[in-house]
Amino acid sequence: AQSVSQHNHHVILSEAASLELGCNYSYGGTVNLFWYVQYPGQHLQLLLKYFSGDPLVKGIKGFEAEFIKSKFSFNLRKPSVQWSDTAEYFCAVTNQGGKLIFGQGTELSVKP
Amino acid sequence: GAVVSQHPSWVICKSGTSVKIECRSLDFQATTMFWYRQFPKQSLMLMATSNEGSKATYEQGVEKDKFLINHASLTLSTLTVTSAHPEDSSFYICSAIPGRGSYEQYFGPGTRLTVT
Numbered sequence A: 001a002q003s004v005s006q007h008n009h010h011v012i013l014s015e016a017a018s019l020e021l022g023c024n025y026s027y028g029g030t031v032n033l034f035w036y037v038q039y040p041g042q043h044l045q046l047l048l049k050y051f052s053g054d055p056l057v058k059g060i061k062g063f064e065a066e067f068i069k070s071k072f073s074f075n076l077r078k079p080s081v082q083w084s085d086t087a088e089y090f091c092a093v094t095n096q097g098g099k100l101i102f103g104q105g106t107e108l109s110v111k112p
Numbered sequence B: 001g002a003v004v005s006q007h008p009s010w011v012i013c014k015s016g017t018s019v020k021i022e023c024r025s026l027d028f029q030a031t032t033m034f035w036y037r038q039f040p041k042q043s044l045m046l047m048a049t050s051n052e053g054s055k056a057t058y059e060q061g062v063e064k065d066k067f068l069i070n071h072a073s074l075t076l077s078t079l080t081v082t083s084a085h086p087e088d089s090s091f092y093i094c095s096a097i098p099g100r101g102s103y104e105q106y107f108g109p110g111t112r113l114t115v116t
Helices: none
Strands: A003-006 A010-014 A019-021 A023-026 A032-038 A045-050 A056-058 A064-068 A073-078 A087-094 A100-102 A106-111 B004-007 B010-013 B019-025 B030-038 B044-051 B067-073 B076-081 B090-098 B111-115
Touching: A003 A087, A003 A100, A010 A019, A019 A106, A023 A032, A023 A087, A032 A064, A032 A073, A045 A056, A045 A064, A045 A073, A073 A087, A100 B044, B004 B090, B010 B019, B019 B030, B019 B090, B019 B111, B030 B067, B030 B076, B044 B067, B076 B090
Parallel strands: A010 A106, B010 B111
Antiparallel strands: A003 A023, A019 A073, A023 A073, A032 A045, A032 A087, A056 A064, A064 A073, A087 A100, A087 A106, B004 B019, B019 B076, B030 B044, B030 B090, B067 B076, B090 B111
């Protein structure tokens, strides 16, 4: 069965630190990959997505992710985090059936 | 564009009663909508896939007689929690896909259900 694994449950960083959140998925076929963010008390928002083409994807708010097919990974990165990036981050994958499978989520806390 | 709304945003009900949650796509037609459940500090779990004009497809372990889903139009899907129990208390989130062949889901703001 398809699954998505996020390595870090809770990450604590200071402002201006660099961020990398790991995401691995298990599915051998064609996949579409997403990162969503959920700010405290708010609904899910799309950060970025990968369907095909350039494996380095740039999203909103300075986030980017790299799809490495050989490693089944889609890690999220940001060079310099801000206090406002404090949120829950979810990696998700969908196959041709369209159903989204979410990872467990990573809580990011950024200290001012 | 691609806005999805949910109503109500929160609801409290007594055990044994039923609660209906609406999911609407405001500026697009959604042939497919999804219903998720999210427990505190946990990820979203897909409950069912709702296709306009046909029966919903439920994920394994989800009671279809308890969680009734109706997708009556291209802009509205409803989730009815029947004979609610305290363990049904959760955050229910819907999403919608605009048109066929699209894989990007747009999420509603969620509905907080508390069963007392």
